[in-house]
Amino acid sequence: MSVQVAVTVGSIVLALILGSVLLALVGVNPMEAYPSVGALMFFDQWGWQDLFLKMTPLLLTGLGVAIAAQLNLWNIGAEGQLYLGAIATTWLALEFSESLDAHFMLPILLIGTFVAGGMWAAIPAGLRSWFGVNEIITTLLLNYVAISLADYLLFGAWRDPSTLNFPMTRSFGESSYLPMIGSTTVHWGLPLGILLAVLTWILLKSTTIGFQIRVAGDNLSAADYSGFNTKNLLFIVLVLSGAVAALAGMTEVAGIHHRLQQNFSINYGYTGIIVSRLARNHPIGVIGTAFLLAVIFVGGELLQVEYQLPIAVVYLFEGLLLFTVIGSELFLSYRLRRRVAV
Amino acid sequence: MIKYLLTILVALMLWVPNFVSAADPKVAFIYVGPVGDGGWTYAHDLGRRHLEKMGVETTYVESVPETDSERVLRNLARRGYDIIFTTSFGYMDPTLNVAKQFPDTIFMHASGFRTHDNMGNYFARMYQARYLVGMVAGMMTKSDKIGIIGSHPIPEIIRHINAFTLGVRSVNPKATTQVVWVNSWFDPAKEGAAANSLMDNGADIVTITTDSAAATQTAAKRGLYSIGNDSDMTLYGPEAHLTANIFNWGIYYEHIYDQVKNGTWKPSSDWWGIETGAVDLAPFGKMVPKNVQNMVMAKKAEIASGEFVVFKGPIKGQDGSTAIAAGAVPSDQDLLSMMYYVEGVVGDIPQ
């Protein structure tokens, strides 16, 4: 464990160093930029709140991707699942939030969104389990479909005349607002995400199905041989993966803006893949890496404000970080292989 | 030791914003797209650079989704920016919320309708310029078919399609405009393909409500004409580009900056027209005959003086029914929420 953490920290530092070279190329002094941006994030209560807010959707999409990864499945569709989750939340909130109070509304949103995300993910899951269709391509393509579906609703049935026909829904009733933690701007989506991460970990560690998933993840044919129904297992895992990622859509619309609009996701779904990968798909590790990606996002935003760098620096740093972390896996592979051999 | 360092750092952080003096306001912008979009956001950023050239300290945050804007706005206000321009309709409610929390900061929201003690809104009457470039298209078309490439059907875009079509038919009542939606704010390759589809269907002039120069280049390749949008696109196809309707936000931003600096700023709703220069026409292409240019410039003068109003009844809707009654002039609110086509537009508004 400690070696893993050390290697990961080492690769983060390497990514920062490589990033500093690129910053210097566009005329920003990294020795000045890093400390000032760091201070704005970590020595400022608002900085922390921003980090926690940004971390929430990344944690949920990252956890979703990580769940699929337990069976070596690649869920590239977290972005679309997030959109579908937001659509489901919006539908429920528009239908019921004026007539139900929060005690009913919030569980309905949570369960409804979870189910809707699961049903959406059942398309690639079913195609994969029973027809052998590659899930990378179906999940990827369904992202575009989900985004178009949101557009279809926003420019059609859900367009709110009271906002001058701009493509946004009307505001939800207050009963559908996710409550804030204390007097902060951070909503309860974050604890929800952490709870789900812990639950996922427990599910994998200490339940029968978790055991089956772990065996099948190590070796699918061995699991088949042991008499597990691996088709069902693939299906369930991919559906769960989509259901959890969809909750990110719920926390964004019910937690922050309380209405649906275009482009509400800043690639949270795609970033979830990085979150999961950096944590080596460990459900608890995802909590840490979601925070790390939030740091990159908020840091990139501050670099913009302070140095007028384009938003592209965020992608640049995400890419560099992912490269160094994957590259460093070689140093762990001997250790990992020894563990597998034991 | 660490505690000391922390204290020093915290102190440093608190110290920076206080450095601002009231005499020289600092200006921040938030943009809905990347500055690199070459269109809507780029036009606002040219305005920001105009302020920079005057020696004003400015900054911006680009690609801020509307849902994330409240957080970004609070941060900018907290960092001591005195004037914050928010440049998308969707920023309206977030801007109002943050304006209430930061009464000493001045917020200016583009394209909306809310005001507060420290919040105003502004827009430019681009539709006036759209009408004028429509006249150019109406006089230059031979096939009497003009193609329009739509981005997403929001009221602003519909209003511009209508103004353009009114302009076309004011000089050429036989002509029609046909709209193809690419359903994207931004996809130059698809805009090029849409231009081709329209021209295959007989359009000999295309214009865009998107931002890119793809349609101009496609027209140039096919030896046909185009009309640009938001910025002068002559460069991309001098032999095709008839003219364009353009923004000059710098004029307006300088005006607001001066007001704040002099302490004369008051919350208001500014909708600047062609008379201010905030919207204008790009230079005409060489192929636009002098008499056409003269007619358009004469109409421009009429609009500037208020003698001619673009949206003034009688105006018929797409199906021939009365959309605006004879003599009536719709309120700005009605214009801001316009969601129907006028007579002469072919196609449907996606629902």
Add this chain to the structure above:
Amino acid sequence: MGTPLLFATLGGVLSERAGVIHLGMEGIMLVSALVTFVVDLQTGSKVLALVGAMMAAGALSGLHGFVCISLRGNQIASGLALALFGTGLSGLFGDALIGSTVTSLDRIPIPGLELIPILGSAFFNQDWMVYLSYVLVAGLWFVLFHTNWGLQIRSVGEAPIVCDALGLSVAKIRYICVIFGGMLIGLGGAYFPMVLTSFWVDDLTAGRGWIAVALVIFAFWHPGKAFWGAYLFGAAIAFQLQAQVMGLKIPSYILEMFPYLLTIVVLTVVTVRNRRAGQTFMPAALGLPFFRGDKH
């Protein structure tokens, strides 16, 4: 619309035939588009611009190869990193180019062939990069399936351990395929400033690299099917625009989903049919790092 997809898909096919998944196409396309634009702007030479684009694309793809082959990192994750990194690079360095333009390639009709009804002008009245793409389809097909090199490439993708035992350098062959594959993807990026949009805007390729990722699988790693896949997808987009021009009353946001849903349906049908016939086309060692000395 189909041509850049075709180039990128061919590059993906080459790389993946040798066993290295290539998810980073969007990043490579954006950077090569940027390089094409810059070199063309500076020198005015299309050939130099193309060479520059291919070199940049090859270098980026080589980085992917280094992480996947030498460092044995996860290929999908590395591809994703490349996509992000390339998007970031093009955004960071592209802003300065807004407002400049280059000329685009002219169409060169092929005498005789262009007169074939309907398809003639669509396929044979094009710019030279399109013709190059036809040559590459045929060339890649020939190399992969009718030469000794192709056999080696496919073997490395199917059974690297056997190849290693036979004395082939798995790493060398994979590096070559990843770098050349990257160059082909780079041609796809270059096609944007060369033909489609001879100006620079942020995110010029608008996600085409991701479509190409899907098309590689859709084409079952075959250059010929890549050709049809890329043009089918291009045609689906053209149909969506044409349907509006013709006044079909289908909501355009529903039409927007059409190419993606079509791809999923066709992929499913073909996958099921292949499985019935007992065929799998996926290179057996795709995505697996090769550990020299592993003898299972």
